[in-house]
Amino acid sequence: MQTILSIAADALAYGMVLFIISIGLSVTMGLMKVVNLAHGAFAMIGGYIASYATQQMGLPFGVAILAAVLGTMLIAVPLERFLYRRIYGAPELTQVLMTIGITFAIIGIANFVMGPTLKTIALPAQLQGPVDLGFRTIAAHKLFAVAVGIIVAGALWFIIERTPFGVRLRASVDDAAMAGALGVKTKIVYAVSFALAVGLAALGGVVGAQLLPIEPYYALHYMVTFLVVVSVGGAGSIAGALVAALLLGAVQTTGRYLMPEYGEFFFYLAVIAIVCVFPNGLMGRSK
Amino acid sequence: MSDISLTSTKPVWQRTAMRDLIAVLILAAVAALGYLLFPSNLALLTRIIAVMLLVLSLDLVTGYSGVATLGHATVFGAGAYAAGIFAAKFGVTDPLLMLAIGALAGAIAGALSSLIILRGHGLSQLVLSIAVVSLAHEAANKLSAWTGGSDGLSGIAPAPLLGLFRFDLFGRTAFIMAVVLLIAVFVVLRIIVRSPFGMLCRGIKQDPIRVRAMGAPVYFTLVKMYAIAGAVAGLGGALSAIATKVVGLDSLSFTMSAEALVMLVLGGTGKLYGAMIGTLVFVWFEDRVSAINPFHWLTIVGVLLVIVVLFAPKGLTGAAETLWTRLRRQS
Numbered sequence: 001m002q003t004i005l006s007i008a009a010d011a012l013a014y015g016m017v018l019f020i021i022s023i024g025l026s027v028t029m030g031l032m033k034v035v036n037l038a039h040g041a042f043a044m045i046g047g048y049i050a051s052y053a054t055q056q057m058g059l060p061f062g063v064a065i066l067a068a069v070l071g072t073m074l075i076a077v078p079l080e081r082f083l084y085r086r087i088y089g090a091p092e093l094t095q096v097l098m099t100i101g102i103t104f105a106i107i108g109i110a111n112f113v114m115g116p117t118l119k120t121i122a123l124p125a126q127l128q129g130p131v132d133l134g135f136r137t138i139a140a141h142k143l144f145a146v147a148v149g150i151i152v153a154g155a156l157w158f159i160i161e162r163t164p165f166g167v168r169l170r171a172s173v174d175d176a177a178m179a180g181a182l183g184v185k186t187k188i189v190y191a192v193s194f195a196l197a198v199g200l201a202a203l204g205g206v207v208g209a210q211l212l213p214i215e216p217y218y219a220l221h222y223m224v225t226f227l228v229v230v231s232v233g234g235a236g237s238i239a240g241a242l243v244a245a246l247l248l249g250a251v252q253t254t255g256r257y258l259m260p261e262y263g264e265f266f267f268y269l270a271v272i273a274i275v276c277v278f279p280n281g282l283m284g285r286s287k
Numbered sequence: 288m289s290d291i292s293l294t295s296t297k298p299v300w301q302r303t304a305m306r307d308l309i310a311v312l313i314l315a316a317v318a319a320l321g322y323l324l325f326p327s328n329l330a331l332l333t334r335i336i337a338v339m340l341l342v343l344s345l346d347l348v349t350g351y352s353g354v355a356t357l358g359h360a361t362v363f364g365a366g367a368y369a370a371g372i373f374a375a376k377f378g379v380t381d382p383l384l385m386l387a388i389g390a391l392a393g394a395i396a397g398a399l400s401s402l403i404i405l406r407g408h409g410l411s412q413l414v415l416s417i418a419v420v421s422l423a424h425e426a427a428n429k430l431s432a433w434t435g436g437s438d439g440l441s442g443i444a445p446a447p448l449l450g451l452f453r454f455d456l457f458g459r460t461a462f463i464m465a466v467v468l469l470i471a472v473f474v475v476l477r478i479i480v481r482s483p484f485g486m487l488c489r490g491i492k493q494d495p496i497r498v499r500a501m502g503a504p505v506y507f508t509l510v511k512m513y514a515i516a517g518a519v520a521g522l523g524g525a526l527s528a529i530a531t532k533v534v535g536l537d538s539l540s541f542t543m544s545a546e547a548l549v550m551l552v553l554g555g556t557g558k559l560y561g562a563m564i565g566t567l568v569f570v571w572f573e574d575r576v577s578a579i580n581p582f583h584w585l586t587i588v589g590v591l592l593v594i595v596v597l598f599a600p601k602g603l604t605g606a607a608e609t610l611w612t613r614l615r616r617q618s
Contacts, residue, residue, distance in 0.1 A: 029410065086597060087596070092413065093548075094596055096355070096357065097548065097552050097592055098593055100545060100548075101592025101593040101596065102589060102593060103589065104588050105593070109586055111585075112586070224417050224421065227417070231413075231414035262429055263425045263429065271414065272403060272415060275406075275411050275415050275418070276415070279407050
């Protein structure tokens with residue numbers, strides 16, 4: 001019983017971190033139809049900025065999160081303007097190659113600037129210790145990750161379903177040309193969504209830094225995991241990404257607890273099974 | 288192939304045979320030049336040829352048949368491990384037999400993995416291909432009694448080639464065997480991509496729905512192409528097992544698959560010589576630059592990729608061809 005509960009708690013926290021990072025990728029894939037393999041690299045940049053802000057500059061955690069999100073957006077927006085905008089609508093292979101190129105370049109630069117060692121983010125005292133939930137104690141930063149995940153899911157749902165921007169976003173997803181003809185500035189919508197997605201990646205990178213440690217190869221190690229979450233959930237679906245992140249987080253955590261010698265074997269087996277049965281993802285729209 | 292003019296009097300097969308002969312001669316000349324200029328780097332040159340076979344194989348499925356895959360190292364690793372296991376555990380040390388085992392294992396792995404990968408399209412296809420190579424990687428890691436796990440499979444001692452030529456310390460025998468193998472594969476692939484079957488694959492790349500409407504089987508054709516490509520990559524894997532005498536887990540990795548794709552696009556997709564030139568350039572520079580600093584290499588590859596995608600989508604060979612036709616038109 002104890003084991004089941006600790007697996008469940010870890011799986012929930014891990015799944016939420018996966019969700020926060022992957023939902024941004026899901027938005028860019030659903031909206032711009034860009035297979036953005038550099039998404040993990042943006043999460044890594046966020047982690048690096050937060051680490052630098054807390055460790056070198058001694059800024060408080062909250063400010064560090066803000067700096068990470070804004071700083072990563074600042075780096076990503078010119079990339080969108082000059083690189084990504086050219087590959088909207090291009091074949092998947094082209095997109096994969098260019099975004100892998102961007103990932104490689106970011107890894108190399110990150111190593112050059114920050115060094116090859118693991119970077120930690122100083123947590124505030126409130127998030128360090130364990131929290132007693134009555135039946136079980138759980139690390140505070142994991143609870144924090146779960147809370148942030150729930151807030152992100154709610155906020156995104158609100159933005160997409162209930163605001164004028166969300167209306168334009170959905171219109172551009174359904175038919176970019178028609179939305180443009182009706183006066184929606186699709187280029188701005190794309191740029192804002194891209195910035196939003198990258199900001200979420202950075203947020204996830206910071207919040208999840210305890211579970212997915214920040215180092216130069218972060219961008220490559222976890223890229224596959226994020227891509228898998230989006231593909232399993234269905235590109236562009238918030239609920240799909242949430243379900244997929246929690247499901248795959250549970251598979252991965254359970255595997256790690258109970259059968260560590262099999263590594264990620266069952267994770268990928270589950271992925272193959274799900275994608276074969278649901279080629280458009282669990283909640284994706286059929287093309 | 289596109290510039291076959293209708294005014295020429297010679298029959299088509301004669302001209303293509305002539306071109307193949309010239310291509311083979313160029314290949315042999317380049318190999319001889321490499322042998323003479325870099326006698327101390329023959330191991331690297333052999334590795335380049337092994338990777339070329341992988342990239343040629345990837346070209347068959349991606350460049351000719353339009354299947355996007357980030358997991359093509361599966362077939363390379365299958366060939367390498369099959370040849371290695373048969374040599375280390377069952378005493379099958381004849382190098383030609385090892386190559387045959389590698390090709391067979393690669394073909395089987397290719398056909399099996401294609402059954403999964405071809406179920407998806409676009410994003411799901413990419414994810415499936417990644418999942419397949421990761422699954423194979425984890426399985427090889429787990430079955431360490433057979434594969435040596437993360438330590439790699441060692442104890443491969445190939446017998447002399449044809450019973451005459453020992454695999455020497457400098458890798459001369461391995462290199463010459465590799466060159467002969469590459470030329471043989473190149474000629475066979477030239478015939479295959481020009482055959483009606485090869486044309487059908489190109490048709491599927493351009494428009495699978497129309498091909499199906501014509502009455503040709505799309506799925507089965509691609510599975511067949513995958514098996515052929517698997518055999519080619521399996522040969523490459525077996526070659527690397529023979530030449531290096533070890534098989535590591537990295538031969539079954541996602542990184543290897545991604546790098547193979549990078550090499551293919553760098554050289555130019557849908558052309559056999561594009562795959563070979565891309566590999567040569569990539570591995571050669573990788574060896575030079577990463578000796579200084581592996582991370583600088585990563586940055587350079589990244590920037591290079593972005594530049595190729597934006598400015599030379601047909602790869603180095605495509606850019607060279609464009610330049611060539613422009614120069615010819617001016618003169």
